[in-house]
Amino acid sequence: MSEADTSFVPQLDARQRAMLAEMGVRVWAPRPVAATAPAQNETAKAAVAAPAPVVARAAPVAPPASAAPARAVAPAAPTVAAPVADVAQVPRIAGVELMDWATLRDTVAGCTACGLCQGRKNTVFGVGDQQADWMIVGEAPGENEDRLGEPFVGAAGQLLDNMLRAVGRSRSGQGAQGSYIANVIKCRPPANRNPQPDEVARCEPYLARQVALVQPKVIVAMGRFAVQSLLKTNEPIGRLRGKVHRYEGVPVIVSYHPAYLLRTPGDKAKAWADLCLAMDTLENA
Numbered sequence: 001m002s003e004a005d006t007s008f009v010p011q012l013d014a015r016q017r018a019m020l021a022e023m024g025v026r027v028w029a030p031r032p033v034a035a036t037a038p039a040q041n042e043t044a045k046a047a048v049a050a051p052a053p054v055v056a057r058a059a060p061v062a063p064p065a066s067a068a069p070a071r072a073v074a075p076a077a078p079t080v081a082a083p084v085a086d087v088a089q090v091p092r093i094a095g096v097e098l099m100d101w102a103t104l105r106d107t108v109a110g111c112t113a114c115g116l117c118q119g120r121k122n123t124v125f126g127v128g129d130q131q132a133d134w135m136i137v138g139e140a141p142g143e144n145e146d147r148l149g150e151p152f153v154g155a156a157g158q159l160l161d162n163m164l165r166a167v168g169r170s171r172s173g174q175g176a177q178g179s180y181i182a183n184v185i186k187c188r189p190p191a192n193r194n195p196q197p198d199e200v201a202r203c204e205p206y207l208a209r210q211v212a213l214v215q216p217k218v219i220v221a222m223g224r225f226a227v228q229s230l231l232k233t234n235e236p237i238g239r240l241r242g243k244v245h246r247y248e249g250v251p252v253i254v255s256y257h258p259a260y261l262l263r264t265p266g267d268k269a270k271a272w273a274d275l276c277l278a279m280d281t282l283e284n285a
């Protein structure tokens, strides 16, 4: 397609443009025509319908000065593999798979299954619409999350909020505007170190139950710990992206962790493509 061919260019609203700019994606589009503006859902769909590479070019942008990763030790580069926990070797917390939301939340709040409970201020359970069709899975709480008891509230969380906004969703929205956000690990690892395999394995039933209760139509797994936990693979993120994987029958889209994107803004365009794939997957579910 030549650059002059605008037939695949989506009409994006100001919010989506801001998000794409944030993600380092430069969008070329004709001047808006003085016609009825499409509804927000339609613009979001238009963004998905057009393959990202056709309409967007990645342009590395410097992260804003305030965009330091929330976690002092941000998730490692996504090409580095870490051992996947041998879940079979770890004693399971009884009955998690039958718990309702209230019991699950209380159980997590009182969990002492691993040493992370010793250093936590709060457990970080999850946030969002418990019936959302769209679920985000991250890694583990950092300092801000530990203090506030809510996932993704630091700099990485701001980027995640922007990414959600770009697909017409938020952590407080409901239904088609909603999402549910949870981490693999519910307690902050000391000094924000990487979670250990046994910690992942002990915490895993909680995430599994959250997924079973939410019953999302798509999961976006952000970062290698989310990916390893859900997909049980050591494959690097770069090799898993762009395909639809499955966790307990639910489609899983693999993407980069927002903290990684803050350090590597050149990859934000790929993350946008991942969100588009997630939207596409949801639409076809």
Ligand code: URA
Pocket (backbone or CB within 6 Å): 070, 071, 124, 138, 139, 140, 141, 142, 145, 150, 151, 152, 153, 154, 156, 157, 183, 259
């Ligand atoms: N990184 C995560 O993976 N989860 C959070 O809640 C915060 C930072």
